[in-house]
Amino acid sequence: MSRNRFENLEPERQTRLFESATDELAEHGYDGASLNRILEKSGMSKSSLYYYFDDKADLFVTMFERAMKYLMREVGGFDLGALTSETYWPEIEAFYRRSVVLINHNDWFVRLGRAFYRVRNSKKTVAPIERSFAMFVRAAASVIERGQELGVVRTDLPHSMMVESLMGLGEALDHWVVEHWEEMSPDDRLEVVRVQMGMLKRLFGKDAENAES
Numbered sequence: 001m002s003r004n005r006f007e008n009l010e011p012e013r014q015t016r017l018f019e020s021a022t023d024e025l026a027e028h029g030y031d032g033a034s035l036n037r038i039l040e041k042s043g044m045s046k047s048s049l050y051y052y053f054d055d056k057a058d059l060f061v062t063m064f065e066r067a068m069k070y071l072m073r074e075v076g077g078f079d080l081g082a083l084t085s086e087t088y089w090p091e092i093e094a095f096y097r098r099s100v101v102l103i104n105h106n107d108w109f110v111r112l113g114r115a116f117y118r119v120r121n122s123k124k125t126v127a128p129i130e131r132s133f134a135m136f137v138r139a140a141a142s143v144i145e146r147g148q149e150l151g152v153v154r155t156d157l158p159h160s161m162m163v164e165s166l167m168g169l170g171e172a173l174d175h176w177v178v179e180h181w182e183e184m185s186p187d188d189r190l191e192v193v194r195v196q197m198g199m200l201k202r203l204f205g206k207d208a209e210n211a212e213s
Contacts, residue, residue, distance in 0.1 A: 006052040006062075017042045017049075018063050019108060025060060026115035033060075064132040067112055075099050080142060085150045089205070092143070093197040100193055104186045113178035120171070140166050144204070154209035166204060173199075 006014075020042040024033045035056055039046055053059045075098045078091045103109045120133065141163045147153030154162075173196050177189070184192065202208060 009052065013042075013044065017044055017059075018066075019111075021059055021063055022108065022112050022115050026111055026118055030056075030060070030119045035059075061131055064112070064116065065135070067109065068132075068135070071099060071102065071109065075102055080146045083146060083150065085152050088147055088150055088152045089197070089201055093193065096193050096197065097190060100189050101186075104189065107181070110178050110181045113174065117171075117175050117178065136170075137163065137167055140170070147204075152206050153204055154206055156209045162204065166200075169200070169203070 017038070020038045021033075023041070024038050028034070033056065035046070035049065038044075038059075039049060049059070053062065075095065078095055083091055116132075141159075144153055144159070144162050144166065148155050157165075177192060181189070
């Protein structure tokens, strides 16, 4: 894990380091990513890097986890326990829309997404990335469970199937968005949110269960 002393590094230097690491990972994948190239581009020395991180894996997993924490802080998450049957789907869509609005003003998240999928789509499993992905799986499971408690998410399928299906579709949709990001206007991106949420609701909402019964 990154050492607590990393918190004391100037924000500008943190940003340069993470941007350099993101570009390197997106272009070369995890195995091909070079710490030397990252250091050269970020202007950080090797001794400084190892002062803050244990190794390359520590750097990358810290980068992903901090990005998600920043996104949640800036976008403002939602309290699952406070959701009602009326607010469940609208609140999830509103969170997604706020995320896209934020990313419209900071394309580093798009580059980070491409780096993430470059590693996820490789044949070799990379433990640091899988650790970050596991965080999304836990979140998806909690969202599904809350929706089922409220009676707005289908319950006719095994829980594990629901989670894996949601993650699989979510990854595919997210991957498409980051790959086609520059082709869309800010308004187009928000329209994609509406379309994707409609798709998710039709597949996972309670009405899907009722329609098939």
